[in-house]
Amino acid sequence: MKSRALSGILLACLGLPVLFGLAGTIAPAFGYLPALGGDQVSLEPLRALMAEPHLKRSALVSLTTGLVTTAMSLVLVMLFVAGYAGTRVFSRIQHLVSPLLSVPHAAAAFGLAFLVAPSGFFLRLVSPEVTGFASPPDWLVPRDPLGLTMMAGLVAKEMPFLFLVTLAALPQVPLTQTRQLVASLGYGRVRGFLIGTWPLIYRQIRLPVFAVIAYASSVVDVAMILGPSLPAPLSVRITAWMADSDLTMRFLASAGALLQLGVTLAAMLVWRMFEAAGGALLRQMSISGRRKTDDRLIRRAACAGIALSAAAIFLGLLVLLLWSVAGLWPFPAVLPQSLTLKPWIRALPQITEPILMTLALAIGSAAIAVLLAIGLLWQDRLHGSRVFQFVLYLPLIVPQICFLFGIQILGLLLGLDASFPLLLFVHLIFVSPYAFLSLSLPWQALDRRYERIAAALGAGPWRILLRIRLPMLTRAWLTAFAVGFSVSVGLYLPTLLIGAGRITTITTEAVALSSGGDRRIIGVYALLQALLPLIGFLIASLAPHLLFRDRRAMRI
Numbered sequence: 417m418k419s420r421a422l423s424g425i426l427l428a429c430l431g432l433p434v435l436f437g438l439a440g441t442i443a444p445a446f447g448y449l450p451a452l453g454g455d456q457v458s459l460e461p462l463r464a465l466m467a468e469p470h471l472k473r474s475a476l477v478s479l480t481t482g483l484v485t486t487a488m489s490l491v492l493v494m495l496f497v498a499g500y501a502g503t504r505v506f507s508r509i510q511h512l513v514s515p516l517l518s519v520p521h522a523a524a525a526f527g528l529a530f531l532v533a534p535s536g537f538f539l540r541l542v543s544p545e546v547t548g549f550a551s552p553p554d555w556l557v558p559r560d561p562l563g564l565t566m567m568a569g570l571v572a573k574e575m576p577f578l579f580l581v582t583l584a585a586l587p588q589v590p591l592t593q594t595r596q597l598v599a600s601l602g603y604g605r606v607r608g609f610l611i612g613t614w615p616l617i618y619r620q621i622r623l624p625v626f627a628v629i630a631y632a633s634s635v636v637d638v639a640m641i642l643g644p645s646l647p648a649p650l651s652v653r654i655t656a657w658m659a660d661s662d663l664t665m666r667f668l669a670s671a672g673a674l675l676q677l678g679v680t681l682a683a684m685l686v687w688r689m690f691e692a693a694g695g696a697l698l699r700q701m702s703i704s705g706r707r708k709t710d711d712r713l714i715r716r717a718a719c720a721g722i723a724l725s726a727a728a729i730f731l732g733l734l735v736l737l738l739w740s741v742a743g744l745w746p747f748p749a750v751l752p753q754s755l756t757l758k759p760w761i762r763a764l765p766q767i768t769e770p771i772l773m774t775l776a777l778a779i780g781s782a783a784i785a786v787l788l789a790i791g792l793l794w795q796d797r798l799h800g801s802r803v804f805q806f807v808l809y810l811p812l813i814v815p816q817i818c819f820l821f822g823i824q825i826l827g828l829l830l831g832l833d834a835s836f837p838l839l840l841f842v843h844l845i846f847v848s849p850y851a852f853l854s855l856s857l858p859w860q861a862l863d864r865r866y867e868r869i870a871a872a873l874g875a876g877p878w879r880i881l882l883r884i885r886l887p888m889l890t891r892a893w894l895t896a897f898a899v900g901f902s903v904s905v906g907l908y909l910p911t912l913l914i915g916a917g918r919i920t921t922i923t924t925e926a927v928a929l930s931s932g933g934d935r936r937i938i939g940v941y942a943l944l945q946a947l948l949p950l951i952g953f954l955i956a957s958l959a960p961h962l963l964f965r966d967r968r969a970m971r972i
Contacts, residue, residue: 426788427804429844433811433842441670441818441819442674444461444666444671445670447459452664475650477647479679481563481649482633482634483686486687488567493575495714499715499718505719520945522637522638523926524732525642526736527735527736528565529558535552537750566635566638569641574632578621589613623809633680635649636652636817651817654673736939739935740939741755741760742939767941769920774905785847786896790855792852811846812846823914834914843907851900858891870883891957891959905922922941926942
């Protein structure tokens, strides 16, 4: 009964706000919002939306971004896992997943922008010797009209997430046996994996894949930093309408959110077509008789794609660090002529309060999410229920912008406008899925014989949990906490809308600077945004060594 009650509470906490939020967004889209004078159902907001200039192009950019980002990320992860699962290279890349996940989207986007901009680091490396440029060229990068830079930034950030969920799915498939079987039939590593193992894995990661589609097609912070501006992606335009001082624009914003929901659903329908085509291709591969034993080029290309994406993120952070302490740095100099702490001295007085708020939200939401995950995993309620799996991913599958406005209205009705408890609860909605994903794999992998021995010696369930399982999984639950902490730190749109501009975090402040031209201050804010999650992961990595320094076998 306790198990069912706990899972029921979590289902309600994750599912009901999304459903209420959708209802609170759809109603104003049809003109019904009594608080703003909308007492009758009307199609006027939808007509006003259709009259907006370049709306079709904005929607098309969002649709394309969702599909291209997901396809490229999934293909690279699929080919890399196919070629390197069980190898040393795979183990090394696996250790990069947590640091890559810890980098917030906005910080990674700023780093990429500083790399590829006309006056960015990449062009400085080859100018003027190779390019002949003595001044930055007039290139529309990163805000290119097709959104290619935005897609590249999203691919670099979504690959670690898909890699993480694939790692969680690997122990649930007979990888070793299947690989031996297809190898005995003469298949190469990649082709044998795609035919024998990938369909089983993809069946388990479909919901996370759809979550990537939903996020990439409706992302706001990355689109504001790297995306096109004339016209902007649909989600960015909706956010501007929501933030307009004219409250009647909320009707237009709700109509836009409804269109965004349609765009995301359309992207998912197109993806279903991709799935059907991919299934037909795999069946054709399996009956063609071709073994493709020499797949070294494919494996190396996939490894190079993963490595380059990781390198771009880490190099971008290094460039942010340089800009945050740069004095005079004219183009095309590769390094600044002088270093100074003046940008930090200017920024720190204004940034203290947002940092404290960020820490409070991140620590609170991550701690609650880890406790919920431990409770559900302890009761074996995480696996085996498709309803639970669906509700767990529901806040990630439904575009944020489509239900956050409704939650904002619900908060107003409950007297919780721009309050810390409401914002903490909204952060928890988005943090919980990542905490479950991070903790579920090591939880299931722990040898249960330790618990059986403890039970045989007379230990009860609580004593086994507190004295055996949790101490042995210290690194795992600390890592889950760090992942949840980093997710909370990077949340932009929930903080912007639910906080209503009165509750600010390091992320909202950093993204607000994206329209400015002071790279030094942007470097300070973005670097601090990236450092906070990194500190969390360092603690998760070092704490087991300190706690169990006299017990080497416990430092796992």
